[in-house]
Amino acid sequence: MKFARHSRRLMHTRSGWICAPDSFKGTVDSVTAARGLAQGLHPLPTRVLPMGDGGEGTALAIEASQGGRWVNTSLGPARLGGPPQKGRWLDLGNRCAFVEFAQGAALETVPSTHPPDPGKMSSHPVGELICSALDSGARRLVIGLGGSGTVDGGAGLLQALGGRFQAAGTTLRAPITASDLQILESLDLTEVRRRFRGISCTLAADVVNPLLGPQGAIAQYGAQKGLRPEEFVRFEEGLRRFSRLMGAKADQPGDGAAGGAAFGLRAGAGGTLVAGAQLVGTLVGLQEACSSAEWVVTGEGRYDDQTRQGKVPWAVARCARACGAKVALVAGQIDPATLPEIKRMFDFHLELSGCLKDVTASSGTESALQEAGRQLRVRLASSKPPLEP
Known part of the structure; x- marks a missing residue:
């Protein structure tokens, strides 16, 4: 019984946010994307963990x-x-x-x-x-x-x-x-x-x-x-x-x-x-980070049926879920056909297409990611269970 109470106490020690996106193709690299999200989440305790899957960035x-x-x-x-x-x-x-x-x-x-x-x-x-x-x-x-x-x-x-x-x-x-x-x-x-x-x-x-x-x-x-x-x-x-x-x-x-x-x-x-x-996740310590985080935020420029073929959001979501953390997806665009799988794999998702409309400069995309971070902070930081988008 003492061990069981100790386990429950450990479960409640989860805190903080991890920003682990891929690059947003053609606009910002994963380092810039992670920092943009983190700026929007401020002042919540946040760690940036830029990811990659072998592709650009x-x-x-x-x-x-x-x-x-x-x-x-x-x-x-x-x-x-x-x-x-x-x-x-x-x-x-x-x-x-x-x-x-x-x-x-x-x-x-x-x-x-x-x-x-x-x-x-x-x-x-x-x-x-x-x-x-x-x-x-x-x-x-x-x-x-x-x-x-x-x-x-x-x-x-x-x-x-x-x-x-x-x-x-x-x-x-x-x-x-x-x-x-x-x-x-x-x-x-x-x-x-x-x-x-x-x-x-x-x-x-x-x-x-x-x-x-x-x-x-x-x-x-x-x-x-x-x-x-x-x-x-x-x-x-x-x-x-x-x-x-x-x-x-x-x-x-x-x-x-x-x-x-x-x-x-x-x-x-x-x-x-x-x-x-998975290789990049091992190098950057993704599993260890997910093990203590409350929320893990990942993303890419476009989420579609190719994402589950080994892309960053899919790999990060699997790791976060295995570690018991909640996971949010931020994508520039989302293929509507993938919404059922997104709802199964992610606790929350946010599409940036509205924010990114008519924006082509990297600074514009970074600003949109900061706004996405702010929305995540406002909508999810104290929500139990997480809100539907």
């Missing part, structure tokens, strides 16, 4: 928790005919490097004057980032896979790492693209495997989708990257041909991350696939 979230040193490097264009670009990777010390795919081949690298065309996009610049980290002495690589504008299966980055690709009896010149996969005849990854000998390579995937099929990289993400419906079959066959030539089964959850680059790095460089949001 993940490196910033890791830097906020672990520190590190940014290493800048020059990269080739992600789009055929495009301009050279600047990229960077995060040196975490102890010969460990974090490379973010979106630093080299994000959809946002396509100039606004050009319509998205993943057939002309290459992951080659990401391979250049990895080369820079390896050349600097890194022996442990963590590669964040998400936020890509490519569907080349990682062939471009493997080429940058020394891979050779042949079609019509000749070696394809760099950078190889998804369109080249459809005519590919053979490949040689001897140099890639030599470079990765003795290297620990962890692949932090932002989704659990496979490479191929109705839940694969093309079927689920082709449209948002610019593929037209009539192109889906052709690019799917390109990835299928690539996987056959790689000599590896494309059957692991997460193989479809970053346009299939997860598969390319797993099969070609011996990388180990992990859930990106």
